[in-house]
Amino acid sequence: MDNRNLRQLFSTSSPYNIEENDARFLAAMQETVKQVWNSSPEYRALAATFSFTPQALRTIKDLERIPPIPTLYFKRNDFTLKHGIGVEVTSSGTSGQFSHIRYTAAELLMLARMAVTLGRFHGLFSGRPVHYVILGYQPSRHNQMVISKTAYLSTWYAPALSRTYALVRREGEYRLEAAALVRRLLRCSQGRQPVRVVGFPSYASFLLKWMKKKGKRCRLPAGSCALLGGGWKQFAGLEISKEELKELFWDVLGIPAGGIHEFFGAAEHPVLYCTCGNGHFHIPAYGRVLIRDTATLKPLPPGETGLVNLLTPMTASLPLMSVMTDDLGVVRPGETCGCGIRAPYLEILGRVGAAGLKTCSAGAQEYWNR
Amino acid sequence: MLLIQGEIQENRQTENALRKLRRQIPRTLAAEPLTMEAVANAADRLARDVLEGHLTPVAPGYDVMRIARMFLRENLEKRYRLELSHLPRENGQGARFLRQPLGVLLHIAAGNMDVLPAYSVLEGLLAGNINLLKLPSLDGGLSLSLLKRLIGYEEKLKDYIYVFDTPSADTQKMRQLMGLAHGIAVWGSDAAVQAVRMTAPANTKLIEWGHKLSFAYLRDPEAPEKEQRELARHILTTRQLLCSSCQVIFLNTDDFETVKTFGRRFAQLLREQEEQYPVPKPVEGKLTIERLTRQMEGFYKENPCYRNRQSSVICCADSRLELSPQFGNVYVKSLPEKQLIAALWPQKGYLQTAGIYPKEEGLIRRLAAAGVTRICGIEEMSEVSLPDSHDGRLPLMEYSRLVSCR
Numbered sequence: 203m204d205n206r207n208l209r210q211l212f213s214t215s216s217p218y219n220i221e222e223n224d225a226r227f228l229a230a231m232q233e234t235v236k237q238v239w240n241s242s243p244e245y246r247a248l249a250a251t252f253s254f255t256p257q258a259l260r261t262i263k264d265l266e267r268i269p270p271i272p273t274l275y276f277k278r279n280d281f282t283l284k285h286g287i288g289v290e291v292t293s294s295g296t297s298g299q300f301s302h303i304r305y306t307a308a309e310l311l312m313l314a315r316m317a318v319t320l321g322r323f324h325g326l327f328s329g330r331p332v333h334y335v336i337l338g339y340q341p342s343r344h345n346q347m348v349i350s351k352t353a354y355l356s357t358w359y360a361p362a363l364s365r366t367y368a369l370v371r372r373e374g375e376y377r378l379e380a381a382a383l384v385r386r387l388l389r390c391s392q393g394r395q396p397v398r399v400v401g402f403p404s405y406a407s408f409l410l411k412w413m414k415k416k417g418k419r420c421r422l423p424a425g426s427c428a429l430l431g432g433g434w435k436q437f438a439g440l441e442i443s444k445e446e447l448k449e450l451f452w453d454v455l456g457i458p459a460g461g462i463h464e465f466f467g468a469a470e471h472p473v474l475y476c477t478c479g480n481g482h483f484h485i486p487a488y489g490r491v492l493i494r495d496t497a498t499l500k501p502l503p504p505g506e507t508g509l510v511n512l513l514t515p516m517t518a519s520l521p522l523m524s525v526m527t528d529d530l531g532v533v534r535p536g537e538t539c540g541c542g543i544r545a546p547y548l549e550i551l552g553r554v555g556a557a558g559l560k561t562c563s564a565g566a567q568e569y570w571n572r
Numbered sequence: 573m574l575l576i577q578g579e580i581q582e583n584r585q586t587e588n589a590l591r592k593l594r595r596q597i598p599r600t601l602a603a604e605p606l607t608m609e610a611v612a613n614a615a616d617r618l619a620r621d622v623l624e625g626h627l628t629p630v631a632p633g634y635d636v637m638r639i640a641r642m643f644l645r646e647n648l649e650k651r652y653r654l655e656l657s658h659l660p661r662e663n664g665q666g667a668r669f670l671r672q673p674l675g676v677l678l679h680i681a682a683g684n685m686d687v688l689p690a691y692s693v694l695e696g697l698l699a700g701n702i703n704l705l706k707l708p709s710l711d712g713g714l715s716l717s718l719l720k721r722l723i724g725y726e727e728k729l730k731d732y733i734y735v736f737d738t739p740s741a742d743t744q745k746m747r748q749l750m751g752l753a754h755g756i757a758v759w760g761s762d763a764a765v766q767a768v769r770m771t772a773p774a775n776t777k778l779i780e781w782g783h784k785l786s787f788a789y790l791r792d793p794e795a796p797e798k799e800q801r802e803l804a805r806h807i808l809t810t811r812q813l814l815c816s817s818c819q820v821i822f823l824n825t826d827d828f829e830t831v832k833t834f835g836r837r838f839a840q841l842l843r844e845q846e847e848q849y850p851v852p853k854p855v856e857g858k859l860t861i862e863r864l865t866r867q868m869e870g871f872y873k874e875n876p877c878y879r880n881r882q883s884s885v886i887c888c889a890d891s892r893l894e895l896s897p898q899f900g901n902v903y904v905k906s907l908p909e910k911q912l913i914a915a916l917w918p919q920k921g922y923l924q925t926a927g928i929y930p931k932e933e934g935l936i937r938r939l940a941a942a943g944v945t946r947i948c949g950i951e952e953m954s955e956v957s958l959p960d961s962h963d964g965r966l967p968l969m970e971y972s973r974l975v976s977c978r
Contacts, residue, residue: 248868272865279869496857497881499864509857526864530857554857558710561813562682564783564922565895567761570858 205308207233208515212312214487217319218536218545223487228262230515235259235268237518244281245521266492266501268524270511273470281520303469304519312516313472316488321359324463324476328360330425333390335383337401337409339376340367356400356429356465363395368405380409384418387455391420399428399455403464406430407442410450421456428457431465444481466550470525471512475548482539482547489514491548493533494526507532507551528554573737575716578723578730583737590748593704593734597676597752600702600731605673611697612648614726618718619643627721639687642958643694651959652698655968663976670975673700674777677971678753680706680740680768681715682760689715692757694722697732699971704749705735740764746771755779755971779970781963784815784924787893788950789939791909793823793834795929795950797841802951803927804841808849808883810954812898815963816925816946818953819896822907828889832876835887835904839878842900846883851899856882859897891915893923909938916942924963927953 207229214223236256238245249255252269259267305313321327334357357365366386369376390397399406406428413419428451442450444464451457466475466483473489485491492511493502502508510529514522530551536544559570574581576589577596621627622640641647662668677696681689689705693715696703707715716735723729738745750756750768755777758768765782772778788803803818810817821838823831851859863884866872878885883900891907893916907915916923923943927950928935936947945964948955 247870251867251870269868270864271868272861274861275865275868278865496853496860499860507853509860526861528858528861530854552854554854554861556852556855556858559813560686561898562783562815563813563817563819563895563898564762564785564815566813566898567783568763569895 205230205233209312211515212315212488213319215319217316217323217486217488218484218543219487220545224262227487227490227515228259228265231265231268231513231523232256232259234515234518234523238521238523241518242281242521244279248521265490265513265524268513270492270494270499270524270526271521272526273468273528276470276520303472303517303522305472305517306519309517309519316474316486320474320476320486324478326356326359326429326463326476328396328425330396331361331363332396332398332426333363333386333393334365335387335390335397335399336365337368337383337399337405339369340371356431357398359429360396360398368401368409380412383409384413387413387422388418388420391422391456394423396425396427397422397455398426399430399451399457401430403430403447407447407450410447410454413454414450419454426455426457427461427463429463429465431467466548468512468525468527470520470522471514471527472516472522473512473514478539478541478543478547480539480541482534482541482549484536484539484541484543484545484547485533486545488516491531491533491546492524493531496530496554504533504535504546509554510548510550530554573713573716573735575719575723575733575735577734578720578727580716580720586736586738586745589734589736590745590752593752596731597702601675603731606697606700606728606732608648608652608698608700610726610728611694612645612652614722614729615643615648615694616645617725618722619645621721638956639691642691647958648694648698651968654959655966656699656972659969659974667976667978670977671972672975674971674973675701675754676704676752677701678704678706678749678756680756680758680760680764681708681711682764686712686714687718688759690718690722692759693719693733695967696757696971697729699968701755701971702732703734704753705733706740706746706749707735707737709739711737740767743771750776757781757971779967783922784963785819785893785895785919785922786814786816786925786927786946786953787820787822788818788927788929788953789822789824789907789912789935790834790929790950791824791932791935792930793825793830799929799949799951800838801841801844803953804838805845806927806951806954807902808842808845808900811849811851811900812896812902816953817898818902818925818927819898820893820903820905822891822893822905824909825906826908828887828906831887831904831906835876835885836878838902838904839880839883839885842883842885842902843880846880846900849882849900851882855899859899859901862897893919909935912938913942916944925953927951 207226211226211230216222239256249269254267254269258264366383368378368383370379448459448462451462464477467473475483478484490513493508494511495502495508507530510527510531511524512527513524532549532551533546536546539547556570561567574585574589619640656671659671660669679692681692689707693703693705719733719735723733736749740746750772753776756768756772757779758765759781761783765780807818812819823834875886875888886903888903888905891905896903920943925946926939926944927948929950931949939947
């Protein structure tokens with residue numbers, strides 16, 4: 203299969219130049235849509251419900267005509283698709299349902315190129331060896347959760363002196379080893395090698411708050427930074443603002459605001475979004491974001507809040523071309539950020555649903571709090 | 573926060589409070605019994621505070637005035653008469669019966685209605701019990717302030733009201749609380765009820781107020797528009813979140829065309845009123861995603877849907893009673909009257925209200941036999957009559973026992 207346009211798109215050296223990448227994006231998307239269409243009868247049936255065919259995709263505006271498939275659909279249904287052998291990743295399903303996605307070696311190479319390009323752009327690479335403190339699961343063959351792999355992969359931006367995990371696999375199960383982690387951080391603050399804290403922002407905030415409460419503060423060596431990614435969905439109600447988190451990092455570990463990099467991505471949307479200097483997720487060449495009306499699903503203009511619909515031509519192993527997330531968000535013009543990147547940026551505002559809903563209809567509480 | 577003998581205390585005092593309670597309970601049980609009059613007096617003053625505007629309990633989305641009226645003396649006296657005045661006094665064979673409170677009643681309250689925890693305690697008081705209230709996790713302080721005020725109006729009540737803020741996950745403390753009680757009134761979802769069943773001691777009476785499902789049954793699908801409009805209003809105002817909210821409208825027919833015709837017209841009735849009851853964006857988003865998923869799964873091919881901007885009617889090919897998508901999205905299904913009992917059988921423990929048209933004795937008998945516990949007109953599903961039974965039982969009776977005495 204010729205994926206020339208896809209390869210070109212993922213090897214761009216200017217990941218935030220929309221004009222330069224639009225044509226490639228569209229061409230790559232046309233290829234992927236055709237590929238999925240040809241190999242999956244389920245996709246053809248689904249697309250027919252929305253009167254969508256690959257021929258409908260002629261201009262960049264037509265991207266909105268690709269039926270946005272909810273992540274919920276992937277969790278409840280299967281697609282038969284012909285695809286090469288590869289590595290399987292699983293989304294961190296919080297309700298017991300998981301999506302399985304398989305990438306070929308060629309696709310993994312493209313994703314690696316993306317990670318390298320973005321890493322370079324955002325200054326994540328460093329030749330100086332660092333200690334990694336990873337707030338997540340120690341990877342193992344028992345754990346295919348995408349978040350542990352991304353956490354592991356982000357330890358490749360600088361050579362590793364050591365990797366310390368918060369959740370360590372012992373005797374067949376994961377154990378939280380918070381005390382050991384804190385000891386490690388305190389010890390590192392005595393040394394000269396920088397530290398990189400990697401993991402969920404939720405775990406980071408819990409750890410830092412706990413350290414603060416116990417009076418365990420330190421100043422990590424210059425060049426230390428935090429690479430954070432993942433959501434808050436298991437911890438609804440415990441979220442803290444980005445500002446608060448920045449405060450904590452500075453107060454407890456001495457990591458300045460400029461040293462905090464956040465990532466956003468999803469198993470169903472293998473595109474990496476990295477925060478700019480102003481903490482915004484500009485949309486890179488590999489993906490597009492549509493915001494849709496919460497009732498009608500019509501695409502909304504920039505600045506309006508709605509459902510976050512993520513698009514990418516990456517992989518024909520599943521119809522991930524247009525994925526409807528459970529997030530509410532808004533896309534703003536790049537110019538309004540002020541960091542210099544012209545590509546628009548995505549702000550995630552929350553999740554759909556009604557956690558804490560008051561109801562006494564049988565089964566409703568379970569449904570809405572899921 | 574805890575409320576122990578009229579005093580508000582910090583959560584860390586829980587151990588202390590439990591020790592104190594163990595000493596105090598036998599003394600209170602030995603004392604002069606609590607009279608219904610004393611309870612009704614205090615509750616009446618509390619209700620008047622609200623009705624006269626001196627106190628504004630935060631209860632968004634609920635009719636505060638209607639809830640306050642439930643606390644008025646005349647309504648409490650009516651309840652007492654309805655539920656406890658017709659008990660047998662003697663058996664004609666030389667034994668007389670004494671009604672007694674259970675003794676100590678633990679309320680494991682749910683947060684599904686803001687005033688509910690306090691009201692559950694009030695019911696326990698009316699029957700004469702010592703009440704331990706375990707607050708729901710999202711209580712926000714309302715129950716505590718209402719009950720403290722109640723004690724302020726009748727000092728005797730301080731020995732009959734104790735509030736704990738122990739999380740359900742703290743099984744050790746929950747066991748201690750349960751161990752003190754003669755009865756446990758548990759409110760909440762299946763999971764909440766199940767959790768109490770697992771931990772409660774075998775010799776403690778459980779009074780379960782679980783979550784329920786309600787529906788409308790139209791023996792005549794040509795019910796007058798006025799009644800249907802009221803049903804539509806009920807669906808929109810309650811958002812189908814209450815145990816008495818209509819989830820499914822059953823039609824006495826086996827013709828799917830009739831179902832579709834009805835569905836189309838009923839969607840129109842919802843459309844006329846939906847703007848008055850806007851749905852929050854995150855809820856709307858979840859409803860839309862669920863709808864999109866079902867559309868992709870081909871669900872609507874066999875189950876046509878008549879959609880408005882927010883509300884919808886989904887005409888289903890089966891006859892199952894089930895939870896609707898809620899927030900103004902109702903199912904319409906065919907269910908010939910002869911199959912009524914068999915069709916409702918799988919949901920037997922969940923059945924609550926049936927709104928019916930027309931009100932006809934044969935239909936009422938059939939629904940009663942199916943296990944429904946409240947039957948009213950389709951236009952009356954939102955109406956609460958005072959006093960009334962609750963889920964087929966009389967709470968004050970549930971919180972009492974009869975002593976046979978020869």
